[in-house]
Amino acid sequence: GRPPDGGPxxxxxxxxxxxxxxxxxxxxxxxxxxTPSYLFDVTRxxxxxxxxxxxxxxxxxxxxxxxxxxxxAREMARLLGLEPRLIPVRMADMQLRASRPIYCALSNxxxxxxxxxxxxxxxxxxxxxxxxxxxxx
Numbered sequence: 001g002r003p004p005d006g007g008p009x010x011x012x013x014x015x016x017x018x019x020x021x022x023x024x025x026x027x028x029x030x031x032x033x034x035t036p037s038y039l040f041d042v043t044r045x046x047x048x049x050x051x052x053x054x055x056x057x058x059x060x061x062x063x064x065x066x067x068x069x070x071x072x073a074r075e076m077a078r079l080l081g082l083e084p085r086l087i088p089v090r091m092a093d094m095q096l097r098a099s100r101p102i103y104c105a106l107s108n109x110x111x112x113x114x115x116x117x118x119x120x121x122x123x124x125x126x127x128x129x130x131x132x133x134x135x136x137x
Contacts, residue, residue: 027089
Protein backbone atom coordinates (compact mmCIF):
# COMPACT_ATOMS: atom_id res chain seq x y z
CA GLY A 1 0.00 0.00 0.00
CA ARG A 2 1.01 3.58 -0.41
CA PRO A 3 -0.13 6.94 0.84
CA PRO A 4 -2.01 9.19 -1.56
CA ASP A 5 -0.52 11.34 -4.28
CA GLY A 6 -1.03 15.06 -4.43
CA GLY A 7 2.04 16.96 -3.28
CA PRO A 8 4.07 19.04 -5.73
CA UNK A 9 6.90 16.51 -5.68
CA UNK A 10 6.33 14.26 -8.67
CA UNK A 11 4.34 11.27 -7.48
CA UNK A 12 3.15 12.78 -4.17
CA UNK A 13 4.16 10.65 -1.19
CA UNK A 14 6.14 8.20 -3.33
CA UNK A 15 7.94 11.10 -5.01
CA UNK A 16 8.77 12.71 -1.67
CA UNK A 17 10.10 9.39 -0.42
CA UNK A 18 12.34 8.85 -3.47
CA UNK A 19 13.64 12.41 -3.31
CA UNK A 20 14.45 12.17 0.40
CA UNK A 21 16.14 8.80 0.00
CA UNK A 22 18.23 10.16 -2.89
CA UNK A 23 19.36 13.11 -0.75
CA UNK A 24 17.51 15.66 -2.85
CA UNK A 25 15.23 18.52 -1.85
CA UNK A 26 11.50 17.90 -2.22
CA UNK A 27 9.04 20.69 -2.95
CA UNK A 28 6.00 20.28 -0.70
CA UNK A 29 2.89 22.34 -0.11
CA UNK A 30 2.99 24.21 3.20
CA UNK A 31 -0.62 25.34 2.88
CA UNK A 32 -2.53 22.35 1.45
CA UNK A 33 -4.23 20.27 4.16
CA UNK A 34 -4.82 16.59 3.44
CA THR A 35 -5.90 13.40 5.16
CA PRO A 36 -3.51 10.69 4.00
CA SER A 37 -4.79 7.14 3.68
CA TYR A 38 -2.87 3.89 3.75
CA LEU A 39 -4.20 1.27 1.35
CA PHE A 40 -4.06 -1.52 3.94
CA ASP A 41 -6.18 0.49 6.40
CA VAL A 42 -8.69 1.43 3.69
CA THR A 43 -8.95 -2.21 2.59
CA ARG A 44 -9.47 -3.39 6.17
CA UNK A 45 -12.19 -0.80 6.78
CA UNK A 46 -13.93 -1.55 3.48
CA UNK A 47 -13.95 -5.26 4.24
CA UNK A 48 -15.37 -4.57 7.70
CA UNK A 49 -18.15 -2.44 6.20
CA UNK A 50 -19.13 -5.30 3.90
CA UNK A 51 -18.95 -7.98 6.57
CA UNK A 52 -20.99 -6.06 9.14
CA UNK A 53 -23.68 -4.88 6.74
CA UNK A 54 -23.14 -1.27 7.71
CA UNK A 55 -25.74 1.25 6.55
CA UNK A 56 -25.55 1.96 2.83
CA UNK A 57 -24.12 5.26 1.67
CA UNK A 58 -20.96 7.15 0.91
CA UNK A 59 -18.12 6.75 3.42
CA UNK A 60 -14.91 8.75 3.57
CA UNK A 61 -12.20 6.25 4.36
CA UNK A 62 -8.92 7.90 5.28
CA UNK A 63 -6.55 7.69 8.20
CA UNK A 64 -7.51 9.93 11.11
CA UNK A 65 -6.14 13.40 11.56
CA UNK A 66 -4.96 15.84 8.95
CA UNK A 67 -1.73 17.56 8.00
CA UNK A 68 -0.13 19.67 5.34
CA UNK A 69 2.15 18.06 2.80
CA UNK A 70 5.03 19.79 4.60
CA UNK A 71 4.09 18.16 7.93
CA UNK A 72 3.69 14.82 6.16
CA ALA A 73 7.12 15.09 4.52
CA ARG A 74 8.81 16.12 7.79
CA GLU A 75 7.32 13.08 9.53
CA MET A 76 8.41 10.83 6.68
CA ALA A 77 11.97 12.16 6.88
CA ARG A 78 11.99 11.68 10.66
CA LEU A 79 10.83 8.08 10.33
CA LEU A 80 13.46 7.41 7.69
CA GLY A 81 16.15 9.04 9.83
CA LEU A 82 16.95 11.42 6.99
CA GLU A 83 17.65 15.14 6.83
CA PRO A 84 14.32 16.76 5.89
CA ARG A 85 15.50 18.65 2.81
CA LEU A 86 12.19 20.27 2.00
CA ILE A 87 11.28 23.33 0.00
CA PRO A 88 7.95 24.73 1.23
CA VAL A 89 5.76 26.06 -1.58
CA ARG A 90 2.34 27.69 -1.57
CA MET A 91 -0.57 26.60 -3.75
CA ALA A 92 -0.95 30.12 -5.18
CA ASP A 93 2.67 30.10 -6.35
CA MET A 94 2.42 26.84 -8.28
CA GLN A 95 1.33 26.51 -11.90
CA LEU A 96 -0.96 23.47 -11.62
CA ARG A 97 -2.75 21.98 -14.61
CA ALA A 98 -5.99 21.76 -12.66
CA SER A 99 -7.42 23.85 -9.83
CA ARG A 100 -7.16 22.10 -6.45
CA PRO A 101 -8.60 23.01 -3.06
CA ILE A 102 -6.24 24.14 -0.31
CA TYR A 103 -8.23 22.31 2.37
CA CYS A 104 -9.11 18.78 1.28
CA ALA A 105 -9.16 16.90 4.59
CA LEU A 106 -11.99 14.39 5.00
CA SER A 107 -13.94 13.21 8.04
CA ASN A 108 -14.25 9.58 9.17
CA UNK A 109 -17.28 10.32 11.36
CA UNK A 110 -19.59 8.02 9.40
CA UNK A 111 -17.03 5.20 9.62
CA UNK A 112 -16.76 5.77 13.36
CA UNK A 113 -20.54 5.41 13.68
CA UNK A 114 -20.24 2.11 11.80
CA UNK A 115 -17.76 0.89 14.45
CA UNK A 116 -14.53 1.52 12.55
CA UNK A 117 -11.78 3.62 14.08
CA UNK A 118 -9.09 4.46 11.56
CA UNK A 119 -5.48 4.67 12.79
CA UNK A 120 -3.81 8.08 12.67
CA UNK A 121 -1.95 9.15 9.55
CA UNK A 122 1.25 9.16 11.63
CA UNK A 123 0.72 5.51 12.61
CA UNK A 124 -0.09 4.59 9.01
CA UNK A 125 2.99 6.39 7.69
CA UNK A 126 5.20 4.63 10.25
CA UNK A 127 3.85 1.24 9.13
CA UNK A 128 4.30 2.22 5.47
CA UNK A 129 7.94 3.19 6.04
CA UNK A 130 8.52 0.02 8.07
CA UNK A 131 6.99 -2.11 5.29
CA UNK A 132 9.27 -0.45 2.74
CA UNK A 133 12.28 -1.28 4.92
CA UNK A 134 11.18 -4.90 5.26
CA UNK A 135 10.70 -5.08 1.49
CA UNK A 136 14.14 -3.62 0.86
CA UNK A 137 13.02 -0.09 -0.05
